[in-house]
Amino acid sequence: MRKLIKGIFLNPKTDYSVEVLNNYCILINNGIIEKIEKDIEINEIQFDVFYDFEDKIIIPGLIDLHTHIPQFRAIGIGKGELLEWLNDYIFPLEAKFSEKNFAVDSTELFFKDLISKGTTTAVMYSSPQKQACEIAFEIADELSVRSFIGLPLMDRNTPDMIIQNTEQVIKDIFSIADKWHKRNKCEFVLSPRFALSCSDELLRRVGEIAASDGFFVQTHLAESKKELQEVKLQFPEVENYTSVYDKYNLLTSRTILAHCIYLNEAEIEKIRDRNCIIAHCPTSNKFLRSGIMQAKKYIDCGLKVGLGTDVAAGYSLSMLNEGMEACEVSKLLSVQNDEPNIVIEADTAFCLSTIKAAEYLGISEEVGNFEIGKKFDAAVFELAEVHKSAELKEEEYLRALMYNIDKRTAKSVFIDGNLVYHK
Ligand SMILES: [Zn+2]
Structure with a gap:
């Protein structure tokens, strides 16, 4: 089946630039992408279906490196800081996933x-029940999303309703991974929720599994100040939070660390190493109210x-919203610290949520941008009326798209060239 797609393509590059086609x-x-051409003579091309998206913007399928499937129902309704928010809103919600x-x-x-x-690609946590994780894989597979999914591991400092037994959860890891790891577009991810929710024994075992089986690992690191104080109390023998994970061999090129707001120079060095x-x-x-990560400095x-x-x-x-937020919080940090060079620009944020993320996940030969030979994962968005009628300069298209907060929903989405969503 040959499909011809026409429109305004924004094509992110590995050097953080964005090409406007x-x-x-x-x-x-x-x-698979076979041709990318301007002013093509439609009559001279053989195709079965033609999608003419006219003045709409077409971008590569976006890549979310960190999100939680069961928490979707709690968007916006919780309050408080991390540890109380988890106890008051999130753990009770995740407990309901035993039903x-x-x-x-909820997963659908x-x-x-x-x-x-x-x-079109996401790295996710399921709810902590084995059944909930299996349901997440089944639905992800059915909907063709490129999915990296992990069962959050939590065998201490966790309410009774969702606490796991160490031996049982290790068995669950193997059972889920046996069925779903590298099946179609799915990968299993080892997911110690965060240091505070895992016993030393669990972290040790997970580190061993990561080393022997080569799974991706995901966890949270240095997200809030209160969390940092707790980690110091619970792991008095290690010099800092990053060292807790390093002690158990959990820091590798396939480890995704969410947040990383409060890292000292030694920790930054370790994560880079x-x-x-x-x-x-x-x-x-x-x-x-966790804080602002120094994204530009890290990059x-x-x-x-x-x-x-x-x-x-x-x-x-x-992820368009997340890209915009990355730009906006970097401006606040820049003015607050009087450091003009730490602002994240829209093109950088866009590359982080497409081609760069694909590189980190080892899938950039397949997806991440528009290149001949790659799979066609893409999303089509409409610009605001006010921008449609304006004569935009090429470099303005991306910001017009990213800051169009009233139109975050795509018109069409393709995965592997198949139209999986259309509004
Ligand atoms: Zn998280």
Whole structure:
């Protein structure tokens, strides 16, 4: 099946630039990009279906490096800082996922919203029950989302309703991974929720599994000041929070660390040495009053930084929104610290949520931008009326798209060249 797609393509590059392909056509053959050409003569091309998106903006499918499936129902309604918010709103909600119908309905709602926002690849936590994690994989697979999903591990400092037994959860890891790891577009991710929720024994075992089986690892690091104080109390023998994970060999080039707001120079150095990935979640960090991560500083010193919506502390699954927030909080940090060079520009934020994230996940030969030979994962968005009628300069298209907060929902979304969503 050959499909011809026409519109204004924004094509992110590995050097953080964005190419504007205005009035271009992309020809896809069985989901793979075969041609990218301007002013193509439609009559001279053989195709089965033609999608003429006219003045709409077409971007590569967005990549969310950190979010939580079960928390989708709690968007916006909680309050307080991290530890109290988890106890008051999130743990009781995740406990409800032991009920199968609730888990299925909630998970479907999450994935449908995710796709409608143009996200085609995501790294996620399920609810902590084995069944909830399996349901997440089943629905992700059914909807064709490129999915990296982990069962959050929590065998201490956790309410009885969701606490896990160490031995049992290790068995659950293998059972879920046996069924779902590298099946179709799914990968299993080892997911110690955060240091405070895991016993030394659990962290040790997970570190061993990561080393022997090569899974991605995801966890939270240095998100809030109170969390840092607690980590100091619970792990008095280690010099800092990052060292807790390092002690158990959990810091590798396939480890995704969410937040990383409060890191000292030694920790930054360690994360760079271990080549870990950082998921910057600016919306969540505002919502929980956690702080502002120094994203530009990390990027400039060679750390691998991507973006995550961190729903439900983040209050939208839109990665365009997250990109905009990354820019906006960097401006606040810049003016507050009187450092003009730490502002994140829109093109950088866009690359972080597309091609750079694809590189970190090892899938950039398949997706992440528009190149011949890659799969066609893409989302089509409409510009605001006021911008449609304006004569935009090429470099203005991306900001017109990213700051169009009234139109976060895509018109159409493609995965592997298949139209999976259309409004
Ligand atoms: Zn999170």
